[in-house]
Amino acid sequence: MHDIVELRGHNHWDWDARTPPPFQNFEELEVTIGSLAQSGEGLALLPERGDGWVVVVPFVIRGEKVKARVYRHNWGYSHADLVEVIQPAENRIAQKDVLCKYFGTCAGCQLQHISYADQMQFKRKVVENAFKNYAEKYFASLPAVDPVSQSPLQSQYRTKITPHFEVPNPKHRVADANQDVPIGFLQAGKRRILDIEDCPIATPIINEGMKIMRAEVKKNIASYKKGATMLLRESNPVVPGTESEDPPKTTKVCITDHKANITEWVGKFRFDYPAGSFFQNNNAILPSLIGYVKQQLHLPLSGSSPSPSALAEPSLSKPSTELNHEIQYLVDAYCGSGLFGITCHEGFKKVLGVEISAASISCATNNLVLNKLSTKTAAFHLDDADKIFAHIDFPSSETALIIDPPRKGCSDEFLDQMVDFRPARVVYVSCNVQTQARDLQGLLDRCAAKGLAGYKVEAIRGFDLFPQTRHVEGVMTLTRL
Template identity: 25%
Template sequence: MKQEAPVKKNETYCMKITDIGLQGQGIGRIDGFTVFVEGGLPGETIEVLIVKVQKHMAYGKILRILEPSAFRVEPPCSIASVCGGCQLQHLSYEKQLEWKQSLVQKNLERIGGIKGVEVLPTIGMKEPLRYRNKAQFPVGKKQEQLQIGFYANRSHRIVDTDVCLLQHPVNDEIVQIIRDFLTEYHIEPYREETQKGLVRHILTRIGKATGEIMVCLVLNGRNLPYDKHLVERLKKIPGMTSIVLNENAENTNVILGEKIHVLWGKPYIRDYIGPIQFEISPLSFYQVNPEQTQVIYEKALEFADLKGEEVVLDIYCGIGTISLFLAQKAKEVIGVEVIPQAIENARRNAEINGIKNARFFVGKAEQIIPMLYEQENMKPDVIVVDPPRKGCDVSVLNTIIKMQPQKVVYVSCDSATLARDLSILKENGFCVKKVQPVDQFGMTTHVESVVLITRVD
C-alpha cells in the first residue's frame, strides 16, 4: 500500500531548519519527511506553506520566521531573493565559509568513504562582493520592456537589474550604455520562444591587474546596426580595450558562438595571476576571481612541492593558467586540453611570458593521457587535474593509476565529483593527505577545493 506523505500541498506547518542544500535552500523535516525551503537557515524555526509534494520530499515557502538564526543578515542586494546569481546573501560571510568547509567534509565522507582526513578551514576573500571579472547578461523583452540582468533561479526568466554587487562596478556603466543604445535605435533583443531578435547576451571581461576592459555583444546574426555609435560611447570608459561581436544564430542554451568580429581595439585583454601574464579572448576559459585564483594556484604549488627536477602533467589545462604557474618551479610541464583555441592561447601565453619548459597537447584528456602513457611511456612525477564539474573521466583516473606519480594535486569545483574520484584513487594505491577549500564564489553555494594525494609505497 502506497504510504502518503505527512505533508499536503497548500497546508501550513511549523518546522526547524537543520541544514542548507546545494541550491541554497534550507532543509528540515516534518515527521521525518524532508522539506526544502527557499531562504531558510540552520537553527531557524519557521512557519512554512507547502507548495509542492513529491514522493520523497516536499518544497515550501516561508510565511514567518518564528526564531531567526543568529547568523541571518540583511542581503546587500535588493533582488537577491529572486535573482539566480546568489544563494547565500542572507547568511553571514563567516558562516558561509564554515558551511562550505562542512559541505566538502560531508561529501568526502558520504560519497567518497574518505574519513579521518582533516578538511582545513575555507580560505575566504577579503571582500566577498564586486569580485567577478566576467559577467554574462542575458537580454530580452517583457511586455515590450527591454530586460537586461540575470536569470531567475532555475529558469530562463530574466530578472532586470542595473546593478550586480558581485560584478566589477564598471559593468553597471556598460549595461546602462548598451541599454540606452538598444532603446534609442530600436534594436530588438533575442526571444527564445520565437528565435527572433538580434541581441542575445552582453559579455564583459575585466583585467583585475591591468584595468583592461572587454565588451562582447552576442548576436543572433552577424552585424549590429549603428555599431559605430555604440563604439563611440563605450570607448570613452577608461580602460576600454576590446569591443567585439560574437555570432550565435543557433537554437541553443550555449551563450557564445565560434565566430568573433572585432568592432574596435584588440581581440583580447591582458591580465596577471601572480607574475604570469595572460591574453584573454571572449572564448577563453579564465577564472572569474583572479585574487582567489592566485590563492588556489599558490596552494597547488605548495602541495606539489616542486624542487626543479620534476615532470608535471597538467590535465584539463585550459589556457595554461596552472601550467605556467607550475612551470616556474618544474623541469617540464605538459598540458592537455580539449579546446583547440585554449591550447593556442596556452602556447601564446607561454611565449609572452618567456616560458620554454611547457608544451601542450590538444584533445580529449581520456584519449591523450593514455596515448602519452602508452606511446611515449610518460611517467610524470606530479599530476595536476583541474576538471569541469563532472570530474575526471574514468579512463583518465585509470591512466593516472598506471602512471604511478608520487603526487596528484586535484583542483576541484564540485566536492561531490571530487569525492567520487578520490574514492577511486584511494582504492588503487593513493592516499588523501590534505584538503583545502577556497571560496572562489562568495555569496553562492559553490566552493573550490585543492587536494594533495600521494602514492602509497
C-alpha cells in the same frame, strides 16, 4: 538526498510515489529549519507528515522558524518559497545590511543573509560531506578538511557575468522606442527573468558595462527574434606605450564580444584568451589558490615533514631554494589557456599541458611567449585528456599531475590511464567537490583492483572563489604510496 537522509535518520519512506504528497499545492506551513543542504537551502523535517517529510526552503539559517509556501513535490520532500522569517537566528544579517536589494528574489546568490565567517564554516562542511558521501569507503582514512581559504574580496569580485533577456511576444513589442524588457538573472524558484541593473558581486567595470548593454538591448529589442544571453567580462589590457615597462601599465575595460581578446594578470603572469572561453572569475583569490597548488606540488614525497617555510602563506613568488626537486616533471591536464602550467612551472625540468580545445592550446602556447617562457621546457599538446598519458615519456616517479576538469569530473578512461601511469604527486582542483570525491574513490578502487598500493591523501581544502553563493572550489593533494 544525502542531506535529507541525514536529517531524517534513515533512508526509507513508506510513502508510495503514486499517492498524493502530504501537502496541498501552495499550502503555507510553519517549520523549523533543522540543517542546511549543500545547495545552501534549509531542510525542515516534519515527522508527522509522510513518515518524516522534508521541506526545502531557501534563504534560511539552521534553527530558524519560518513560514514557507510549498510549490513542488518529490518523493519524500517538497520545495517551498520562503514567505516570512518568524523567529530569525541571532546571526542572521538584517535585510538592510545585505549586499543586494534583490537578494531573496534573484537566484544568483544563496548566502548573503549569512556572515562571511559562517559562510566559511558552511562551505567547509560542504567539502567534508562531499567526501563522506562520495568517497565513503575511504572517508575514515582521510585527513581532516582544512579551513576554507577566504577570498580577499567578498563583493565586487566577479570578472564575468552573463545576464539574460527574453524577447516579448511580437504583439507586445513597441516600435522605435525603448522597450521595457527584464534583463538580468533567473528569479529564485521560477523560470522568469528578474530585471537587475547592478550586481554587487560583479566588479565595478562590469557594472558600468551592464548599464551600457541594458540601454543598447532595450533600444534595439525589435531587432531580436528571440531572447539571448549576454556576456560581460573584465579585461586588463596594457596601456599603449608602456609595453617595455616592468610591469607595464594596464587599464580596465568591459568586453561584450565573445570572440574579443581578454587580458588577465595573475600576479606577474599575463594570460590572453577569447572572452567566451573558460577562465576563473575571481581574480582576487587566484594568487592564493595558485600559490597553494604550487606549494602542494612541492611537498616532500618521503615521510619527512615539510619545512616551516613550506607551510607559510601560499605565494606565487616562492623562492626556487624552497622548491622540492624530487619531482622533475609537471603535467597539466585540462590545461585551458595554461593557467596552472605557466604559473607553477618553476622548479620543473619540463611542463606539458593537454587540452581538447585547439583554440585553448593556441592561447596557452601564446601565453608561454607572453610570459617569456621557453617552449623547450614547457609545451601544450592538443588531445583529449583521456589520452593524455599516451604522449608522456616522463618517469612516473618524478612526475606531478595537476587535474582541473569540468564540473562532471574525470572520465573512467582518464582514471584508468592515471592508474596505469601512477604519477608520484597529484593536485586535483575542482569546482565540484562531489565529483572530486567520487573520482578519489574511483581512483583508489582501481588501484586496489590491480593490487597497487594506491595514494595517500595529504590534504583537502576549499577555496572561496564564489563568495555569497553556495559554490566552493576544492583542492585535494595526493602522494603515491
